[in-house]
Amino acid sequence: MNAANRATVLELQGVHKLFGDNHVLKGVDLEIASHEVVVVIGASGSGKSTLMRTINLIERVDDGRILLSGDDITDPAVDVDKVRARIGVVFQHFNLFPHMRVIDNVTLAARKVHGIAPDVARDRAIGLLEKFGLGEKVDDYPDRLSGGQQQRVAIVRAIMTDPELLLLDEITSALDPMLVGEVLDLVRDLKAQGSTMLMATHEMSFARSVADRIVFMHSGRPLEVGTPEQIFGDPQQPETREFLARVTHR
Template sequence: MSSLLSIEGVWKHFHGNSVLRGIDLEVRSHEVVSLIGASGSGKSTLLRCANLLETVDDGVIRLDGEEITDPRVDVDGVRKQLGIVFQAFNLFPHMTVLANITLAPRRVHGVSRERAEQEARDLLAKFGLADKADAYPDQLSGGQQQRVAVVRALATRPKLILLDEVTSALDPELVREVLGIIRELKESGMTMLLTTHEMSFCREISDTVCFLDGGVLLEKGPPDQLFGDPEHERTRAFLQGVRESGRL
């Protein structure tokens, strides 16, 4: 099976510091790939490069065979094929839930208002939010806001969804409902690249787990192998710390 997303030799520098160092990674269709590692290891930067929110300093990224790091690429056209969900929700506070979800399908993809609203309501119902269509973000719990953010990403029918620590801003009791949505997305065959600190969930849901350390993709493999018998001492030390904190 060919790769939907291919990252080859990607470097990214900020103010003279290399935050990504020659990253090689492939995400195949219907696969869930998780990025783990300490804060500052480069996980979120890698997602932002994949969505062209950051430009790479060296290397190539391809989406469905197209080199999207080519300076001549249509950035908006690339982003039409991707959904991204941030840890801070990023909903427009002055818009209702329905307006937040239908904005991109209508303005970017040219979908009619009637069709966009019907599809949005169908998605809201699927994820237990049918009664929140006319609510504003500040009338929702954090878990509900994050679920709306996921629905908004799905509304454009992306080939790939990028999820950046989508539970880190939530109270512990709200984490479960958001993880439930991600589990449903996997069961539906959605292709996902995500960063997470939820290690037990990562082990359950991932097809491939990648450990980043200091901007280097140090180790990757199936979750049982990486969590059960990692090759590198640095990976073992990181996972030991996770276990001691009760997160695995």
Template sequence: MTVLSCHGVRKVFGDQVVLDGLDLDVSEHEVVALIGASGSGKSTLLRCVNLLEELDDGTIHLDGEHITDPRVDPDKVRQRIGIVFQAYNLFPHMTVLENVTLAPVRVHGVPRTAARAQALEWLGRVGLADKAYAYPDRLSGGQQQRVAIVRALVNSPRLLLLDEVTSALDPELVGEVLSMIRDLKSDGVTMVLATHEMGFARQVADRVCFLDGGRVLEQGPPEQVFAEPAEARTRQFLSRIIEAGRL
């Protein structure tokens, strides 16, 4: 089953074309990694999928529903899509538990007791049960990012979008988040992640998509894209990554 379908997606900022007729399909339980140089459109694509940016052309479908139809309520669509950004965006005046339960209670109308039980279950699964009543400034960067991911997951999203979720972390903390995403993959969570961490993409993705010029220039299994890229531009990009010691 196809969960996400992007067809002819175009997004322009001023005179800069960021997405130029991009096509992408994501199947149920699939983990797709978006790679490419800065400015290739990875983060913009995720923001368009979550309806944080309005398309200039093209369509996006979620489970067959045309979610970029102007008549669609974007808030209802976002209830089915979880998104996690590079910045953790946790409310500093709230405990971990309060951060995680805020949306289920306020937005989704989940009874507070049920929301707390679900949040505690998720925090336990990712090894953060003992941090439920701590404030964000008492957590490491890796712990804060795991809380941010849990906050997106408690709403049982159909699709999880991860935007450079490891890039703000110290190298020794990246493993914490990587391990969590591996577990989510094992649970069958459908994910699209944008990343500059090639090793991260290679380890967790079922499919890697190389974006260039606002389009998916090349895609395939990680080993094929990284070891035997078909496109000259992909080879050029990866050679610079290798020179920088990032692959």
């Protein structure tokens, strides 16, 4: 894949983030091209989740810039709600709204943020839910669904308004091993459709098969970046080798 001649969707320039004395992100540079799938790996505490949260403006960066399709979203004058509406996020713990039916969870942003007519939003939502095998759950409340089904609904909620970028933050970490597959299959479908994704995961074999590029985060920095073949087959940094040996050890 040649990412160079595609438009850049996301660009991080020297992003820092501190929580008190805890320097979590120490100058992160990263570019994601349109239709590219970038997978972030690394130990717990390496800054993966914080990275996701700064991009979504849940955390404010302490230095550097983040550009979304060329717009500086770290500019204080920027309307954060408008930026967030352009990015789809899927969380580790699904975070569906328990008081809303599946259909209302999925169409909420379309109706209330993007001003799409309710019946149009409903038709589109039902189409997506049926496509991903959730057609019978449309009118159920989230607590009637299995974890895998809830996470698939959460993904549909995130892609409902065609975001420019999808952030997937360890979306299978809270799932029963039996249910991981159905969620990852959905992500594969999204990749096939050309979604641009940044994904943090502990599923190494999945990372290897779905990623265009792998970013290995180590103590707040992307220590090594490369194709899956290169990172998994011929890691250059000793920290990368050590991490991979630990996570792939049976």
